[in-house]
Amino acid sequence: MTLKGWTNKTLTIAWLLLAALLGGSFYLLSYALSDSRDAAPQSVIHQVRLAVNPLMLYLEQHHEHIGTLEVQTELNRLATQREIGLAYVELDGSVSFSSNALPPLPQDNINRFLRYDMYSGLHNNGLFQIAFPVIDEGSLRQVGNAVYFLPEAQVFPAQSDYRPIVAFAAIMLVTLCLILLLIVMKRTIHTHFISPILELRLHVEAILKGNYEQQPSYASLNEMGALYSMFDQMRTEIMYLSMQRIQQEKAQKELITNISHEIKTPITTIKAYIDSILEGVCSDTETMLEYVEIMRTHTDKMARLVEDLLLQTLQDLGQxxxxxxxxxxxxxxxxxxxxxxxxxxxxxxxxxxxxxxxxxxxxxxxxxxxxxxxxxxxxxxxxxxxxxxxxxxxxxxxxxxxxxxxxxxxxxxxxxxxxxxxxxxxxxxxxxxxxxxxxxxxxxxxxxxxxxxxxxxxxxxxxxxxxxxxxxxx
The missing domain is CATH 3.30.565.10 (Histidine kinase-like ATPase, C-terminal domain)
Known part of the structure; x- marks a missing residue:
């Protein structure tokens, strides 16, 4: 995998872990700030209705005889059987019946204390109060109110809420994964980025000092490997240019030496023939012309040497x-x-x-x-x-x-x-x-x-x- 691909993949995983960590943290925060019992779920209301339904049915059938011992005994039995407290309140606010388990109720117009929702019906003794209207079967008119008192355990059955624990465990796991990922990133960055760059710096310093023999090497075929390959190619070219420059300088010195030697010989020869002519060695025209021909040959040789040297200089200058x-x-x-x-x-x-x-x-x-x-x-x-x-x-x-x-x-x-x-x-x-x-x-x-x-x-x-x-x- 290339370093770019590895970096993108690692950063994507890190962002996902961070998003999961933030999501779990916000969930725990919202759970801590909220009260799961602020409002009774609709399913709880239905459960309460099912629990009090036999009592409601009996009251609607026998509300006219609520004062008789037989009716009150049956109501007590039904309330005790379901662990529910019951009070029957007339429309004028008077209490006609209260189950044995209930404490005495106020007698001054209790209708003011009736609650038709469970949220506002929580008593200090841990009982939830809820009132249901009692309807006469014949006239279908309200004849009173049945007030039920239910224990909190029956309204909200005890449940083990494992969601915060799971969220906390998930947050810890994500945090651990993120820490491990950061450790791996640190080691990988040091191994594949920092160390190779520091090693490359040493090679650069060696080149600046004129040492071109140190060959950098990198095992992986990724972007850093490509950089090392290009650097080694550059090192080779610099080494070649340096060697070429040294050889050229050496060749130029040899050129100057050779040209000096090449020019010195014809000059010496020409000077010798001129001296001979001046001393009168040439006794006839034929010998004179022969000497002149030799001098011209050496002069042409010097001219070619000078021309070559000039052309070489122009060639260096591209001119x-x-x-x-x-x-x-x-x-x-x-x-x-x-x-x-x-x-x-x-x-x-x-x-x-x-x-x-x-x-x-x-x-x-x-x-x-x-x-x-x-x-x-x-x-x-x-x-x-x-x-x-x-x-x-x-x-x-x-x-x-x-x-x-x-x-x-x-x-x-x-x-x-x-x-x-x-x-x-x-x-x-x-x-x-x-x-x-x-x-x-x-x-x-x-x-x-x-x-x-x-x-x-x-x-x-x-x-x-x-x-x-x-x-x-x-």
Whole structure:
């Protein structure tokens, strides 16, 4: 069960128990404030009528002879048999008969004391008084009043009123259940809410201190479990970003070191050839031109290093500018590939150019695409031994212009393939000598994607690598 479902269910039970507790309390309060004998129930009146009915019938038949001994004896017998006191009162208020069990009655117009309801007929001696009119059977006129005196036990039979006891027991049971429920809620809240939050706080403090290895765990699959899972995912991402930042800082330091070394070598070489020229070592024009060509080669190398460093900085800032415009592919690619073919041949490799460049209209930034091709070719030159070859081809494929750059070099190791387009990646230690800054392929990917194209590769270690990139047609 989820924590939300458990909470709703527990609160519902608590409210029901509280409502039952309040209901029982109000019942006891109302019972204490009320008197169950305030008014005689109708059933009690009927019972009284049934008890006095033989006496009433006898009086209606013999009221004319009420003064005779025979009638009074029979009335006494009937009253004693039913444990009822009886007094017969004439219409003028005089008492013609009273049963033996009754105390003497006042003789001055007793009609003033007659009660026709049981509520007001309670005497101090515990007897209830009620009067019934006596009707003559022949004339159907009232001839007198029969006053009956009944003991309280006969009017209200002794009954065991267990309702307050049951209500009190129910209140105690509900109170006990409510207390137990509160104890369970306290333990559950501490176990499933407070303790996990305190533990999560410790993990947060550990992360703030740079310790990302502590893995939080929560056994239940509820909302708190989901929170722990999300927190652990966040911890993993923070740990990954921290490791990535550390690696990036390390790679940047290595980049600065490598570029410093890469630039220092051509500068030293150029300076040496300039000094030689100034000292008059070059005795003829041919040697002079050879020296100049060497210096230009090293100058181009420094320019590429500086350009890569600039593009890397712009890439970090998200500011690599690509300004494409509509151009025909044959003309623009021919201008790009012509000097590259010469550059490959000067490095003692075989260059195989495209047999035919499709002449289609493409949306291209020629300067940036030249950087992409130059980077890919330079990368191929680094890993292709002398006597190898570099092939460039251009094809139309599925509405895209596809450029292929293949070499017969050492290829890429399988474990390195997932990382070749990441910045600063220069191959794992122990592989072939690592050269370059590790920025070229990352920059190529950024430029191609800015054109709306894709870049990929296939490679087999020891047999060569082929890079493909596509450019959308207009």
């Amino acid at each position: 690599i500018t690509v300004e494409p415009r509509e151009q025909y592919s044959r003309e623009v690619l021919h201008k790009i590939l012509k000097p590259i073919g010469h550059y490959v041949r000067t490095n003692e490799l075989t260059y195989i150019g495209p047999q035919e460049i499709p002449n289609v209209l493409i949306y291209i930034d020629a300067i940036r695409i030249e950087q992409v091709i130059s980077n890919l070719v330079s990368n191929a030159l680094k890993h292709t031994p002398p006597s190898g070859s570099i092939r460039i081809d251009v094809q139309l494929e599925a509405g895209m212009l596809k450029v292929i750059i293949a070499d017969t070099g050492s290829g890429i190791r399988p474990q390195d393939m997932p990382f070749v387009f990441e910045r600063y990646f220069r191959g794992n230690p122990g592989s072939a000598p690592q050269r370059g800054t590790g920025l070229g392929l990352s920059i190529c990917k950024t430029i191609i994607e800015a054109h709306g194209g894709t870049i990929s590769f296939t490679s087999k270690h020891g047999e060569g690598t082929t890079f493909y990139f596509t450019l959308p047609l207009c």
